[in-house]
Amino acid sequence: MSLFIGGCLLVFLQASAYGGVVQATFVQPFFPPQIQDSWAAYTPYYPVQAYTPPPKDCKITQVNIIQRHGARFPTSGAGTRIQAAVKKLQSAKTYTDPRLDFLTNYTYTLGHDDLVPFGALQSSQAGEETFQRYSFLVSKENLPFVRASSSNRVVDSATNWTEGFSAASHHVLNPILFVILSESLNDTLDDAMCPNAGSSDPQTGIWTSIYGTPIANRLNQQAPGANITAADVSNLIPLCAFETIVKETPSPFCNLFTPEEFAQFEYFGDLDKFYGTGYGQPLGPVQGVGYINELLARLTEMPVRDNTQTNRTLDSSPLTFPLDRSIYADLSHDNQMIAIFSAMGLFNQSSPLDPSFPNPKRTWVTSRLTPFSARMVTERLLCQRDGTGSGGPSRIMRNGNVQTFVRILVNDALQPLKFCGGDMDSLCTLEAFVESQKYAREDGQGDFEKCFD
Numbered sequence: 001m002s003l004f005i006g007g008c009l010l011v012f013l014q015a016s017a018y019g020g021v022v023q024a025t026f027v028q029p030f031f032p033p034q035i036q037d038s039w040a041a042y043t044p045y046y047p048v049q050a051y052t053p054p055p056k057d058c059k060i061t062q063v064n065i066i067q068r069h070g071a072r073f074p075t076s077g078a079g080t081r082i083q084a085a086v087k088k089l090q091s092a093k094t095y096t097d098p099r100l101d102f103l104t105n106y107t108y109t110l111g112h113d114d115l116v117p118f119g120a121l122q123s124s125q126a127g128e129e130t131f132q133r134y135s136f137l138v139s140k141e142n143l144p145f146v147r148a149s150s151s152n153r154v155v156d157s158a159t160n161w162t163e164g165f166s167a168a169s170h171h172v173l174n175p176i177l178f179v180i181l182s183e184s185l186n187d188t189l190d191d192a193m194c195p196n197a198g199s200s201d202p203q204t205g206i207w208t209s210i211y212g213t214p215i216a217n218r219l220n221q222q223a224p225g226a227n228i229t230a231a232d233v234s235n236l237i238p239l240c241a242f243e244t245i246v247k248e249t250p251s252p253f254c255n256l257f258t259p260e261e262f263a264q265f266e267y268f269g270d271l272d273k274f275y276g277t278g279y280g281q282p283l284g285p286v287q288g289v290g291y292i293n294e295l296l297a298r299l300t301e302m303p304v305r306d307n308t309q310t311n312r313t314l315d316s317s318p319l320t321f322p323l324d325r326s327i328y329a330d331l332s333h334d335n336q337m338i339a340i341f342s343a344m345g346l347f348n349q350s351s352p353l354d355p356s357f358p359n360p361k362r363t364w365v366t367s368r369l370t371p372f373s374a375r376m377v378t379e380r381l382l383c384q385r386d387g388t389g390s391g392g393p394s395r396i397m398r399n400g401n402v403q404t405f406v407r408i409l410v411n412d413a414l415q416p417l418k419f420c421g422g423d424m425d426s427l428c429t430l431e432a433f434v435e436s437q438k439y440a441r442e443d444g445q446g447d448f449e450k451c452f453d
């Protein structure tokens with residue numbers, strides 16, 4: 001099905017049965033890439049690269065997934081700011097541009113904070129896809145172990161994920177959401193445990209006044225007297241994303257901005273994450289340490305060693321933190337995943353993002369890092385190679401000798417893992433990976449204490 005509305009092509013893609021195996025139904029509003037891929041944190045998940053199957057000498061033995069909840073309504077704070085900006089536009093007596101005429105009879109109807117139906121679908125598709133990709137790892141005795149942070153939208157994403165997994169197995173394998181970590185207590189799946197962490201407001205503020213001012217000036221010509229400010233622009237552009245995702249049809253707000261302006265909004269989102277809990281925030285990465293220590297425990301099948309956000313009671317019990325499963329799935333938030341990427345060394349930039357100038361070559365692009373339903377997957381593998389590759393080929397070992405490796409995919413894009421000597425197949429030995437995670441193993445090297453000083 002494809003609709004042509006207001007200059008935007010909307011296609012609903014629906015994959016069909018393939019090769020006798022029912023594929024995950026992949027349904028998503030699909031705009032020309034220059035728009036939908038510029039919605040920063042509000043871009044719907046898409047595979048950034050086609051999934052690379054493991055090399056022939058390797059066999060996957062364990063999978064660790066951390067996934068952002070699916071698409072949601074605006075948070076309540078954002079919803080209030082969006083409505084205030086819309087009200088300003090509606091206060092104009094007349095519009096000089098017909099693209100604004102819909103505002104004479106427009107009512108804001110979005111809810112707040114919770115998962116929306118499209119977000120539930122994304123989560124269940126992720127569960128289906130996990131079953132299809134890794135079904136050889138699971139059995140009735142070895143089901144995926146699933147945890148979630150306690151927000152409703154995260155819990156709903158987790159139960160939709162387990163439902164999708166179960167449906168894909170024809171209800172033979174029925175994992176359940178087993179642990180919910182309270183966001184007001186020790187929680188490795190949320191970024192709420194560092195009261196002294198700063199915000200990205202200084203950096204996003206600089207960029208907002210640079211990119212938002214000309215857009216505000218134009219809107220004030222199109223809607224005389226509305227008094228739209230640069231800050232309002234960063235609230236009006238995402239309304240295009242929210243309305244489109246909730247109503248599953250293009251929002252008229254999308255027509256008010258050009259593809260270049262959406263790209264400028266993406267940079268606002270990039271700065272927001274980089275300076276929020278990413279490399280640009282002194283107390284950002286430390287918030288990802290607890291999860292990395294849990295990941296190391298699972299990969300090595302050794303008890304968790306952590307003195308940061310972990311709940312020691314839960315993590316020391318085989319019931320609530322088993323070490324003998326093959327698939328672990330944790331449902332979380334974008335800001336937390338950004339902290340984890342930055343504590344681990346993923347998407348490191350050669351220099352910090354410049355708040356007044358987007359570097360077109362940057363690899364820090366929020367819509368590719370943490371879109372709705374984003375996922376980081378750490379695969380553990382046994383391979384017949386020695387792991388000396390470091391950027392090139394590793395030597396293949398004879399006589400059936402094998403060694404344990406890891407590789408990491410973010411939204412299906414294989415990460416090079418230079419920080420642990422990733423070879424040409426982006427494989428690091430487990431040993432080198434563990435070694436590289438010194439910041440986590442040393443509990444943030446003093447940063448965790450700074451959260452509370």
Ligand SMILES: *[C@@H]1O[C@H](CO)[C@@H](O)[C@H](O)[C@H]1NC(C)=O
Pocket residue numbers: 105
């Ligand atoms: C305004 O919107 C309401 C509800 O969506 C609709 O019933 C009504 O016909 C619209 N009026 C005009 C003038 O478009």
Ligand SMILES: *[C@@H]1O[C@H](CO)[C@@H](O)[C@H](O)[C@H]1NC(C)=O
Pocket residue numbers: 115116117119120156157159160163
């Ligand atoms: C999926 O998420 C929705 C919220 O969007 C929730 O109402 C529903 O109960 C969830 N479904 C399952 C199977 O958990």
Ligand SMILES: *[C@@H]1O[C@H](CO)[C@@H](O)[C@H](O)[C@H]1NC(C)=O
Pocket residue numbers: 185186187311312313314
């Ligand atoms: C740890 O988890 C247990 C079990 O859910 C809970 O009762 C306890 O309050 C948690 N403690 C902290 C500090 O998170």
Ligand SMILES: *[C@@H]1O[C@H](CO)[C@@H](O)[C@H](O)[C@H]1NC(C)=O
Pocket residue numbers: 088091225226227
């Ligand atoms: C817009 O600003 C002008 C001048 O500051 C002011 O007179 C007017 O009341 C404002 N309009 C609105 C809708 O806030």
Ligand SMILES: *[C@@H]1O[C@H](CO)[C@@H](O)[C@H](O)[C@H]1NC(C)=O
Pocket residue numbers: 186307308309310311312313
């Ligand atoms: C929660 O985390 C704090 C800070 O690391 C720690 O002092 C406390 O013991 C933890 N509580 C539990 C139950 O793990």
Ligand SMILES: *[C@@H]1O[C@H](CO)[C@@H](O)[C@H](O)[C@H]1NC(C)=O
Pocket residue numbers: 342343344345346348349350419
């Ligand atoms: C990121 O890169 C900077 C500069 O190249 C380096 O100093 C830092 O250690 C790196 N961070 C991580 C977590 O790898």
